[in-house]
Amino acid sequence: MADLIVTNVRPHGGAAVDLAMKDGLIDAIVPTGGEAVADRVLDGRGLLALPGFINAHAHVDKSWWGRQWVSYGGEATTQGRIAHERAERDALGIPSVDATVAVLREFLRHGTTATRTHVDVDLGVGTRGIESVKEAAAALDGAVDVEIVAFPQDGVLRRPGVLELLDRAAEAGAASIGGIDPASLDRDPVGQLDGLFEIAARRGVGLDIHLHDGGELGAFQFELIADRTIAAGLQGRVVVSHGFGLGDVAPARQEALVDRLAEAGIGWTTVAPVRTAPLPWRRMLERGMHLGLGTDGIRDLWSPFGDGDLLKIALGFARLHGLRTDEDLARVVELATSSAAPFVHRGSHGLSVGDRADLVLLDAENVPDALVRTPRREVVVAGGRVVVEDGELVI
Structure with a gap:
C-alpha cells in the first residue's frame, strides 16, 4: 500500500x-x-x-530573512560587499541555524525541494557555517535536499590559510569546493585555480567558481578553467557561477568559448540578474552544457532583495532573454526543475x-x-x- x-x-x-x-x-x-x-x-x-524546483545557486547560510530589517550599507562593488559583510555579520548572528531554517522553509513554501548552496568558509567563521547548514537541513528532516559548496567568499590566496580550510571542508564531506574571481580578487588566476583543482582532484569533490569579471578578463578565466578541468579529468564536475563575461564578448568569441566549455563538461548557473548581458543559452544547451537557475543570496548583506521563489527567477531569465513562445517558456521551467538534476547529483528528477x-x-x-x-x-x-x-x- x-x-x-x-x-x-x-x-x-x-x-x-x-x-x-x-x-x-x-x-x-x-x-x-x-x-x-x-x-x-x-x-x-x-x-x-x-x-520540485532545484535551486542550483544559493547562499542559505547568511540571510536575515524573518528578522529585523537591515538597511543596505557599504560600497556597491564585489570588494565593498565582502568588506561590509565581514564587518557586520557577527552583529546579525550570521551564520546561524535558525536563520538558515527560515530560508529553507521559504524554499519549501515556494516549491524548492533541493538546493546547491554555497556556504562561506573563511578565517573568521572557519567551517561553522557548514555545520549550521547541516543542522538546519536536519531540523527539517531532509525535506529540502541540501548539497554544500564550501565557498571562499573573501578570496583564496589573498587570505593565507583558506586553501587549508577548503581542504578540511572537502575531507569533512562538502560535495564541492568553491572559488571566486581568481583574477580580480586574488589577482593570481593561475595560482588560485591550481590550488583549487589540486584539492578537487585529490579529494574527489566538485568545483564551483564564482566569476563576476566581464569581457575578455572573464573569457580568459573561462579558458583557464576549461584547460584545467580537462587536464585533471574533472569533466562534469566543474561549475561556473554567474559567468557574466560570457554574455559580454563578440558572437564569434562567444561561440568558441561555449564549444571549449562544453568540451570540458563545464556546468553553468545563473541568477539572471537585471542589467546583465543575456547568455547564449540555446547554444549552451545544444552543446550539452548543464544550465541551472538559482536565487543567489536572499535578504543578506549583499542585497535586500529575494524571497526564495525560484519560479520568479525563471521568469526573470525569460524576460532577460526576450523569450515569448510556449516552447521557450516551458524550457525555462525545465531549467528550474528536471534538467537541473545534475547540480544536486541526481540521475533524474x-x-x-x-x-x-x-x-x-x-x-x-x-x-x-x-x-x-x-x-x-x-x-x-x-x-x-x-x-x-x-x-x-x-x-
Missing part, C-alpha cells in the same frame, strides 16, 4: 493522473478516477503538477516512477501560464511528505 496518493493532477499540464508515493519515491502513476488506497489520499483538484517524490501543484492552465503568473504553490510534496497545503507550510 502506498504512503501517499495525490489524485487528479495534471503533470506538466497533460492528462489527469493519480501519483502514488512510497518510501519517498514515486511508486506508480495511474489514470485518475480509480479507487485510491493509501495511508493518506490527497485530492489534487485538477491542478498543474511540476517536479521529474514525475516518473522511481524519481524522488517531489511535487508542486499550482492553479495554472499550463506550464507557460504558471511561469508568467508565478501563482502560489497550493501543495508541495517533498520526499513523499506533504510540506505545503493550501499554500501554507505544514511542517
Whole structure:
C-alpha cells in the first residue's frame, strides 16, 4: 500500500493522473478516477503538477530573512560587499541555524525541494557555517535536499590559510569546493585555480567558481578553467557561477568559448540578474552544457532583495532573454526543475516512477501560464511528505 496518493493532477499540464508515493519515491502513476488506497489520499483538484524546483545557486547560510530589517550599507562593488559583510555579520548572528531554517522553509513554501548552496568558509567563521547548514537541513528532516559548496567568499590566496580550510571542508564531506574571481580578487588566476583543482582532484569533490569579471578578463578565466578541468579529468564536475563575461564578448568569441566549455563538461548557473548581458543559452544547451537557475543570496548583506521563489527567477531569465513562445517558456521551467538534476547529483528528477517524490501543484492552465503568473504553490510534496497545503507550510 502506498504512503501517499495525490489524485487528479495534471503533470506538466497533460492528462489527469493519480501519483502514488512510497518510501519517498514515486511508486506508480495511474489514470485518475480509480479507487485510491493509501495511508493518506490527497485530492489534487485538477491542478498543474511540476517536479520540485532545484535551486542550483544559493547562499542559505547568511540571510536575515524573518528578522529585523537591515538597511543596505557599504560600497556597491564585489570588494565593498565582502568588506561590509565581514564587518557586520557577527552583529546579525550570521551564520546561524535558525536563520538558515527560515530560508529553507521559504524554499519549501515556494516549491524548492533541493538546493546547491554555497556556504562561506573563511578565517573568521572557519567551517561553522557548514555545520549550521547541516543542522538546519536536519531540523527539517531532509525535506529540502541540501548539497554544500564550501565557498571562499573573501578570496583564496589573498587570505593565507583558506586553501587549508577548503581542504578540511572537502575531507569533512562538502560535495564541492568553491572559488571566486581568481583574477580580480586574488589577482593570481593561475595560482588560485591550481590550488583549487589540486584539492578537487585529490579529494574527489566538485568545483564551483564564482566569476563576476566581464569581457575578455572573464573569457580568459573561462579558458583557464576549461584547460584545467580537462587536464585533471574533472569533466562534469566543474561549475561556473554567474559567468557574466560570457554574455559580454563578440558572437564569434562567444561561440568558441561555449564549444571549449562544453568540451570540458563545464556546468553553468545563473541568477539572471537585471542589467546583465543575456547568455547564449540555446547554444549552451545544444552543446550539452548543464544550465541551472538559482536565487543567489536572499535578504543578506549583499542585497535586500529575494524571497526564495525560484519560479520568479525563471521568469526573470525569460524576460532577460526576450523569450515569448510556449516552447521557450516551458524550457525555462525545465531549467528550474528536471534538467537541473545534475547540480544536486541526481540521475533524474521529474514525475516518473522511481524519481524522488517531489511535487508542486499550482492553479495554472499550463506550464507557460504558471511561469508568467508565478501563482502560489497550493501543495508541495517533498520526499513523499506533504510540506505545503493550501499554500501554507505544514511542517
